[in-house]
Amino acid sequence: MLNKKTILITGANRGIGLQLVKESLNKNFSVLGTFRNKLKSKELYDIKSNSLNIFEMDVINEASILNVSNNLTKPLDYLICNAGINNGFGNLFDSDHSHTSMLNVLNVNVLGCVLTIKYLKKNLNSNAKIVLISSTLGIQQHIGSNATIYRASKAAVNNIMVSVSEELKSENITVVSFHPGWVRTDMGGANATLSAKESANELIKSFENLSFKDTGKFFNYDGTMIKF
Numbered sequence: 001m002l003n004k005k006t007i008l009i010t011g012a013n014r015g016i017g018l019q020l021v022k023e024s025l026n027k028n029f030s031v032l033g034t035f036r037n038k039l040k041s042k043e044l045y046d047i048k049s050n051s052l053n054i055f056e057m058d059v060i061n062e063a064s065i066l067n068v069s070n071n072l073t074k075p076l077d078y079l080i081c082n083a084g085i086n087n088g089f090g091n092l093f094d095s096d097h098s099h100t101s102m103l104n105v106l107n108v109n110v111l112g113c114v115l116t117i118k119y120l121k122k123n124l125n126s127n128a129k130i131v132l133i134s135s136t137l138g139i140q141q142h143i144g145s146n147a148t149i150y151r152a153s154k155a156a157v158n159n160i161m162v163s164v165s166e167e168l169k170s171e172n173i174t175v176v177s178f179h180p181g182w183v184r185t186d187m188g189g190a191n192a193t194l195s196a197k198e199s200a201n202e203l204i205k206s207f208e209n210l211s212f213k214d215t216g217k218f219f220n221y222d223g224t225m226i227k228f
């Protein structure tokens with residue numbers, strides 16, 4: 001089909017990313033999904049669709065992102081930086097906040113988005129939309145002390161979203177961040193309020209409603225704006 005929109009989703013092998021793949025296929029997008037470990041990607045591999053292409057990509061490995069960039073055959077209408085990790089819900093004084101685990105979270109969640117955008121920017125269509133999957137845990141005004149470094153990583157994601165949105169204004173590229181809701185995934189846990197399908201379904205609708213006037217803003221999965 002001629003007017004198919006192309007969407008690239010990172011961390012597409014499980015959780016919200018996998019469901020974003022399925023929902024965008026339902027919406028007749030041409031979908032590119034990235035995974036970092038084939039052994040953990042069976043469900044993604046099992047999707048049978050001519051509209052889906054999958055690529056191995058680690059968001060903190062520049063060479064692997066460049067490799068994807070060099071192998072894309074169509075410009076992207078949507079770039080969704082979804083891949084992320086959490087080192088746990090403890091605070092700075094808990095064992096889950098070791099130096100190594102804190103560095104990993106900052107590396108994947110913050111630099112992963114930066115590197116993905118840096119090396120895939122040349123693959124973007126004019127008027128493309130870049131979406132960073134952030135979290136309301138990253139809002140600056142809060143009273144929680146848990147998930148200290150995860151919160152900091154998502155605050156940084158929102159800050160970087162603003163910088164990149166300013167940088168790309170002259171090219172009419174829209175850059176926003178989204179909170180996907182509290183979602184039942186490996187990260188969100190079994191008690192979360194939304195299924196991955198519910199979150200992804202609303203997210204895709206909200207992505208389709210984005211326009212350039214939205215650039216620099218943070219949204220809930222249902223498209224309502226969030227102050228950060």
Ligand SMILES: NC(=O)c1ccc[n+]([C@@H]2O[C@H](COP(=O)([O-])OP(=O)(O)OC[C@H]3O[C@@H](n4cnc5c(N)ncnc54)[C@H](OP(=O)(O)O)[C@@H]3O)[C@@H](O)[C@H]2O)c1
Nearest residue numbers: 011014015016058059082083084135182183185186187188
């Ligand atoms: N679930 C929630 O309630 C919730 C709430 C707010 C925000 N979020 C955000 O939503 C996004 C998706 O979360 P989720 O709940 O779907 O988490 P998830 O189920 O834990 O999935 C995380 C995804 O990110 C991928 N990933 C991790 N590190 C990567 C790397 N270095 N390179 C490439 N891919 C990598 C994982 O791949 P592997 O399988 O290889 O590990 C997996 O596909 C994250 O950014 C998260 O912070 C989630």
